[in-house]
Amino acid sequence: MNWRQKKVVVIGAARSGLAAAKYLAERGAEVWLNDLKERSELPAEALTELEERGVRLVLGQHVRLATLLPQLVIVSPGVPFEAPPLVEAREKQIPVWSEIELAARVTRAPIVAVTGTNGKTTTTCLLEKIFRDADYHTFTGGNIGTPFISKAEELTAQDLAVLEVSSFQLATTEEFHPHVAIILNITPDHLDRHYNLEGYIAAKAKIFAKQTAEDWLILNWDDEETVAMAARARTNVLFFSRIHILDKGFYVDDGWIIAKVEDQAVPIVRVEDLQIKGGHNVENALAATAAAWVMGVAASNIADSLRTFQPVAHRLEPVLTYRGVRYINDSKGTNPDAAIKALDAFSEGIVLIAGGKSKGSDFLPFAWKIKEKVKALVLVGEAAPEIDAVVRKVGYQNVHYAESFVDAVHRASELAEKGDIVLLSPACASFDMFTDYEQRGDVFKELVRQLAKC
CATH class of the missing domain: 3.90.190.20 (Mur ligase, C-terminal domain)
Structure with missing residues (x-):
């Protein structure tokens, strides 16, 4: 993708905005970085580095797109959809992307993406452990840790990107295309930003909007909102359930996590052997098992990683x-x-x-x-x-x-x-x-x- 002399406005000077501005500036784009915070409230070293790369800063106020005429706006997840520059961008039909949309367009690595109201970080970190224990060269980021754009272009087709993605990030995607997408659950959240449950669900559903028959969508059979999404998918759908024994999918039976994709039910690990406790973490383990399974990780490797995975900070x-x-x-x-x-x-x-x-x-x-x-x-x-x-x-x-x-x-x-x-x-x-x-x-x-x- 040729960014030379393209005009791009990046709104939000948090981690993803700073990383996006740096990436674009290094590739010859004309970049403006906008944030309502004053310079004294933002990381000084990062701003200085961006200015040295030619990024122009618009701080302490909303940027006026009419004066800049950008071809693209990159928005950080924390910026409300009704912020004046975003309203102006929609009125002028200027594309608005999240940082993960930008990164997904420039990476060659297959993407495993995790969303849902709860459990995203634990499931993402669990998948990172499973894949790394199985000797996959894995990048982990998105809504946690390192912004995807900072590494996306370096990753090869033999690497793997495991991403936690939020509803805010998904809402501003257009071509985001994970090979494996997981929706853990849907309950009302962020209604102050999405206005209603329907808007929140619509944002989450964008995780599989561009998937094809070669991809996989993993959904929670015990959650009626995610079950309903299966009818809209144009890809291979697998379910997991903590409560029901499934004809096909990943479930719990007699205290074991079971994988049943072909005719045979394969025991993976006993629930009591998990270090992460609570029924919700059993669901996270089921979802991670399903994603690892379709990516070709051996059952014994999955089991070893599940047994040794420790609770993530700030989550029980x-x-x-x-x-x-x-x-x-x-x-x-x-x-x-x-x-x-x-x-x-x-x-x-x-x-x-x-x-x-x-x-x-x-x-x-x-x-x-x-x-x-x-x-x-x-x-x-x-x-x-x-x-x-x-x-x-x-x-x-x-x-x-x-x-x-x-x-x-x-x-x-x-x-x-x-x-x-x-x-x-x-x-x-x-x-x-x-x-x-x-x-x-x-x-x-x-x-x-x-x-x-x-």
Whole structure:
């Protein structure tokens, strides 16, 4: 693809935007990088490096496309669809791509792409381990870690790209074409950005929009929204199920993960041998097994990797045990469905820390699960009153407000008794108090470690 003298505006100076601007500038494009943040709020070294490559910065304001007349706009996932430059681009029929769309167009590597409301990162990291343990030269990135565009062009047809892809990234794809696509589950999330569930589902479905009869789509048989997607696919569809025994697909039978693609059912690994706990992680393991299977990884290799894979940071991550109380960091539980799955993973008494910035979610199912599983609820952040009102509606009363995140951890510790679990699974985004869920989880872990030193 020839970028020389093409005009491109990159909107959003986070990791993917910086990487896209650098890639395009190095190939001769005229690049403008736009962000509403001021220069002092952005990584200084990265901006200086881009300027040295000829990138022009438009910071602290929205860029005006009418004055630049770009041929393409690259948008970072964090930029709202209604941002004025994106509205202007649609009005002027200027293509708007995500960074993964750009990268997918220039790579030769086959792509295994993972999306869904919950479980994306765990499944992506599990696939990375399976493929690397099986001696595949694997790049892992997308919505986690390294932006795809920073390595896409270097990858060969013998390499493999394993990508976590979000609804925001998929919404601005046109030709994105994974060889294997996984949709783990669909529950309401990011409705503040996609406006309604239908818009959210439509974005997720773009993961298989360009697949052909030579590709594979892996769907969750236990999730009615993903099952419905099968009728729209023009590719090979395989299902996985934690609950049902399938005539064909990947399922659990008598405590074993089973692969049945031909006539024979092949036991892979016992569920009790997985290091990642909870029913949702069984689903993640099933999906990863299916993707690895169709990519030709031997059953014994898949089994070895599943047995030795450790929990990913911020996803039901054990922190430590102090005075008989286990502390679990599930900061990635940024929506009610994820938090429900976290609560279902434990049988012990749970002191739950929840709250943060609401994403327009329905908290009622979460409230019923709290009533069933939680001995004490500590609420913090902007959404605390909203969650409080809903849990009281279902008859749950043991609610404690925290004035700060530090206070929330201390309150939870005081409420917990020997044999209990203090679980951070907020059911909300972190942006009212933190830069992202990772910072929130890191702060939680540090606060817990400080408690243990007292």
